Amino acid sequence: MNIAFSPCPNDTFVFHAWVHGLVPGAPVLDVTYADIDITNNWAANSEGPEVMKISYAALPWVLSEYRLLPCGGALGRGCGPLVLTSGRPAETSTPAMLSGKRVAVPSERSTAYLLFRLWAARHVPGGVGEIVVMPFHEIMPAVRDGSIDAGLVIHEARFTYPSYGLSLLTDLGSWWESDTGLPIPLGAIIARRTLDTTAITGWIQASVDYAWTHPQASQAYVMQHAQELSQEVAKSHIDLYVNEFTSDLGEDGYAAIEALLGRAAVEGLVPRFDLSLLR
Structure with a gap:
């Protein structure tokens, strides 16, 4: 399975177990490391991998081809731009x-x-x-x-x-x-609608669970791709962006995404779309 996510510590921490064959039953991953501005364009042009990390702001352009997954992304409090x-x-x-x-x-x-x-x-x-x-x-x-x-x-x-x-x-x-009063939606994980997104969701959640259960296991992999960050900064990055919403968006997560994109559509900053496609 082809996947693209950034080399940032939160992404490598989340996907370490799946990338390294530690998630039972999950297919082998062919990983492309790409900054989010690149994957946003891939998704909009339907040129991207089967699974990838994009900005929540890019979702209105891609929902006909890709489904938002309820896990693996970055959404939280105290972590905004x-x-x-x-x-x-x-x-x-x-x-x-x-x-x-x-x-x-x-x-x-x-x-x-x-x-x-x-x-x-x-x-x-x-x-x-x-x-x-x-x-x-x-x-x-x-x-x-x-x-x-x-x-x-x-x-x-x-x-x-x-x-x-x-x-x-x-x-x-x-x-x-x-x-x-809502958390900040930052990065989303999407998968092509032609795939078994329920299975992919389960594999990502298993990878997240492994990361939390074995926090030291991914350290070498995280630092390999950490773009010269110190170990302390990389850990702070993970602590900030990997949280309960990474495992499951839940109602607060979906409400935050709907609020952000709903406001943006009213302001004409993104195309209008059916908000029900987010779930």
């Missing part, structure tokens, strides 16, 4: 400072960017200026060096941005949670 600027924070730093400015984002179809657009529509008078898409690991250096006015960052940047001399303008996850 950040908007960063250079220099020390000032009392006068407000969202209005982004008006007409250049902002770097990791993908045009990322959940991070969708949250940013929903937030900016309320808080940035006149809107931002230019949106520049770049690989997420290039964003903080670009903000630090002044080629970009602000950056939208995800993943381990939550832990490392102070080392770049950057300041937090806003935490979009905190905004979303205070506005809705």
Whole structure:
């Protein structure tokens, strides 16, 4: 079976057992490691593997071909994207400072960017200026060096941005949670509708259970793909993004996804679609 997910610690932690043949009855995996902006485009063009990790924000474009699986993804609290600027924070730093400015984002179809657009529509008078898409690991250096006015960052940047001399303008996850009371939907696992998605769900949940039961077993695999992260940062990444929603979205998880994509559809940020396709 072909699968694509990112080399980030949460994904390698979740899929370690299945990739290494430790899930009874599960087929052998042919793995492609790809950042989420790449898999978002694959899914939208129906060119992707049978199973893959994409942004929740990309779901409206792919639900005719792929089914959302209720496990394996990233959704939680206290783990949202950040908007960063250079220099020390000032009392006068407000969202209005982004008006007409250049902002770097990791993908045009990322959940991070969708949250940013929903937030900016309320808080940035006149809107931002230019949106520049770049690989997420290039964003903080670009903000630090002044080629970009602000950056939208995800993943381990939550832990490392102070080392770049950057300041937090806003935490979009905190905004979303205070506005809705719901967790933040970030990354989804999808599978082609022609497959036995019930079986795939069971194999992923078994892989998650193995990861939790044997937390040290995946350490070498995680660090092999951790893009030069320290072991401490990789563990913090896993602790933040792998939680009860990784095993089962549950009603709160589905409510969060429906709220995000429902709002976005009303605002014209994603195509309108039948929300029942999410379940």
